[in-house]
Amino acid sequence: MNNNTSISRVFSKKVFEELLSLGDNVTYNYVVDKYIDKPHGKTNKEIISEIYSIMxxxxxxxxxxxxxxxxxxxxxxxxxxxxxxxxxxxxADHIADFVLINGVGRVYEIKSDLDNLSRLNEQLKDYYKAFSYVSVLSSEQERDKVESQLKKLGRMGDSVGIYVLSDNCTIFNRDKTKEPKAFNDALDSYTIFTLLRKKEYEKILKRYFGYLPEVPPVFYFRKCFNMFDEIPILEAQELTIKELKKRSKATKEFMDYIPYELKSIAYFYRTPKDINKFSNFLEQSYGG
Structure with a gap:
């Protein structure tokens, strides 16, 4: 495990599960010992802030x-x-880094200096099968390369938004930003349907048709999709987005408590009931 990888791994689900439940983790201790000056006496909150700054x-x-x-x-x-x-x-065949649901669904594909752009266009093609707004977030150094890749996609590429994470950590810089435009030509009913969990697509079908299919279990998924496929695709997308929006368990009160450096960990992997675990860990002195 090289030093850069170890720093990155501190901010992973696995490491934080151990830190919150046990108060200890091998990777965390390794990074603290190697990079933090005089850690003993500092709180974990202070140390996390220093590690994040190094990253x-x-x-x-x-x-x-x-x-x-x-x-x-x-x-x-x-x-x-x-x-x-x-x-x-x-x-479809790819995994989107970040999806924001707020009235419409927006996909953000992250391409840092550490990433290869060779798969970018295939990723974007898949994202447009389910969502109408797709953007790429890149570093300033990679922006021109991203733009060059998008030109290969023609009108689809013209619709892709581009955002840049600047050296001083701004994103929505007017001079560097290209806002996404709606692109619906690639929408695919099956790809949209497979975003949903069973209870979610059952809610949609019950609401739209008034009933659920009565077929043997082995045929149930296929029959549900056949019904979903009858819904006009933009309406099916809208109904799906409404269900996806309900998945969040975080509250403003919970997120306000979490320090900036850990908001992503807290939002995606923990629930508000974990606030005491975060409090105990963050306020505890390192090694205490």
Whole structure:
């Protein structure tokens, strides 16, 4: 495990599950011992802030991009109580980094300096099968390369938004931003349907048709999709987005308590009932 990877791994679900439940983790201890000056006596909250700052200056991982996007977009522009963000959403054959639901669904694909752009266009094609608004968040150094890739997609590429994470951690810079435009030509009913959990698509079908199919279990999924496929696709997309929006468990009160550096971890992987676990860990002195 190299040093940059270890710093990035501190901000992972697995590490924080151990830190919140046990108060201890091998990766966390390794990074603290290697990078933090005189850690004993400092709180975990202070140490986390220092590690995050090091990551921002030396190794901007996907978590750094994701966390900045969550802070600037969901918390800074929208509202945790009225908008929903989803992470690692499977759409056809690819996984979208970040999806924001607020009236419409918007996909954000993260491309940091550490990422390869070779798969970008295939990823975007899949995202447009389910969502009408798709954007790429890149570094300043990668923006021109992203724009060059998008030109290969023709009118679809023209619709893709581009946002840039600047060196001073701004995203919505008017000079660097290209806003996304709606593109519906690639929407695919099956791809939209597979975003849904069973209870979610059952709610949609019950609401739209007034009943659910009565068929043997082995045929149930296919029959439900056949019914869903009868719904006009833009209406089916809208109904799906309304169900996806209900998935958020976070509250504004919970997120207000969580420090900036950990908002993405807290939002995507924990619930408001974990606030005491966060409090105990963050206020505890390192090694105490």
């Amino acid at each position: 921002g200056n030396t190794y901007r991982s996907e978590y750094f991009y994701m966390n900045t996007l969550l802070n600037k977009l969901l918390i800074g522009i929208h509202n945790v109580n009225t908008a929903t963000a989803l992470s690692q959403v499977r759409i």
